[in-house]
Amino acid sequence: MQRIDALPIHIRAVTKTYGAVYALDGVDLEVRSGEFLTLLGPSGSGKTTLLMVLAGFTRPDAGSLKFGDAEVIRMPPHRREVGMVFQNYALFPHLDVAANIGFPLKLRGIDKNDIHARVESALATVQLQGFGDRRIHQLSGGQKQRVALARAIIFEPRILLMDEPLSALDKKLREHMQIELRRLHEQLGMTTVYVTHDQREALTMSDRIAVINHGRLIQLDDPRAIYDHPADPFVANFIGESVLLPVEIIDGKPCYRGRPLQVAAGHARDDKTTPGALLMLRPERLVFMDDARADAAAYNRFDGVVGHAVYQGENFVTYITLDDGHEVAVRSVSRKQSLAAAPPPGSTVTLGLHRDETALIPGHTAAAGNNNNDAETNRGHKP
């Protein structure tokens, strides 16, 4: 199939309420032309609602939606020319694979032979050559997913929407399809809005991620920025594992339990705009301190007592209770030496966090969200 001439999407102040519930609460979002943007958020955050607004199935209460320069907020779905992969695929059971894929072309009055040729080409694009005359119920989950994808892209829509298209697949197949979808996006280049509540999927596939919670856009950034510099405690907890420690600002410098923290240059936050700060500890960023390290001085230090350890195959996690009662996890790669060097339960250790990986987040612990049970233990430790 040919490369597609993509369109940007401009979403402005889109609001949708169901009774007292704000499914979308004034969402502003610019999707760049040709980018792969993921809507990520917990269940009920409004991802599907936003996608349905884009496709035209949900009429918002207010707002503006533009594809390129054209305002489409009042346009009925069948004239929007956006491809969509439904969560349950919605393949027509009374049609075979080829007829399903050819459906949008048939509606556009395209000649039978042309349809046939383009269906073959679309089948090849999703690597399903020879499946044209299968019935839908004869396909596996992954094959259905591909057919749905082929049907959504065959009429060369300049915008492609996908609502958790991989959630019904098992882990192996899901990971395989993630790569396929990415490859297809690179090949065809249409603007893609992808919905998932799987953070790993979002990090793997996206050019940018829009984190949504309670119908509001919380952060829009590329995957690394989202992971390394979450905009608030909710994002920090929702994406990856993290423990948030209260930070005091003493003489304009961030301190943890009276000890000043080293923060990478350029990452120090502006203290005047936000009242509080939190230190984000991610399990894979923490190391057991060993003073023999050449750059030992570049690490922030935390003392604690070793609790239990969990072996997870490729890595193992050691749980440490810090002096002030916070329990943090340290993830280490399972290798013979590291396993042998792991500190025994009950021993006291010093953890290190390199200053370049030390990230401060605006906010208070009490607002640190509910994804992490540390939010419970953190109460009462407000800086």
Next chain:
Amino acid sequence: MTAAAMDINAAALRRDERREKLALFSLCAPASLLVLVIIVAPVGWLFWLSLFNDAGVMSLDNYTRMFESKSYTRIFITTFQVSFLTTALCVLLGYPLAYFLAQLPRRWAALGMLAVLLPFWTSLLVRTYAWLVVLQRKGLVNQWGMELGLWEAPLRLAHNLNGTLIGMAHIMLPFLVLPLYGAMKAIDFDYMKAAANLGANPVSAFRHVFLPLSLPGLFAGIIIVFVLCLGFFVTPAVLGGGKVIMVSMKIETLVDLFFNFGTASALGVVLLGLTLLVLFAAHKLLQLDRVLGGGHGGNP
């Protein structure tokens, strides 16, 4: 070692399985017996009766007469004609009705369904006579129609084919609407969304997606109605005014007036055979349709 290991308990397990199957089968034995006694036996007896002519001698006279006499052929043609027209009428009325009900919110649909089913709770005879009151020469329809000046002379609505069709369609409608409504309700709304997303306006989404998906329900309804019509008696007898003679009515006359059980039985047997033929044909046709269904999307 494996051979020996495989044999452990094998015989006992096989025995258990046999016993289980037998137990399951014995559960439905009473029902099977009942079917045998009240359906198979009478039909067999009917068939047996049909083999004796007026003189009580075993022969095929009853059947040969049926094929030689024009009047019998006409009765069969009428029966199929009435059944076909009633079914067609039911489809024309029932499809939009079922579609409408399927679109309603659950509570309103339940109310609508109640309205469709309500007639089931009154006696067939009462309903048929009610239609007579409504449709006859000086009935409600004609009175109002003429008072309003819609037509001058009374329309012939009862005591003929018109009356028969109106009455039968009314009685058969629920049998069409019920399976059709069920099929329509089972259509996932996401299919319609997908169709719209792919560029189908509401009319083509209906034509290319909703209609084909509702066809199995429609066919089920059509078969039920058609087969029920073939053996129908009360309504054509009352509303047909003696002008619409169906097989069932002829059987009644033969038995009631002439005590001619032989010919009546033969008629019954032929009607049964034709009904089975219709069912068989429908079955074949539906299979065929399922195969052809793949061609809908325009790709050969």
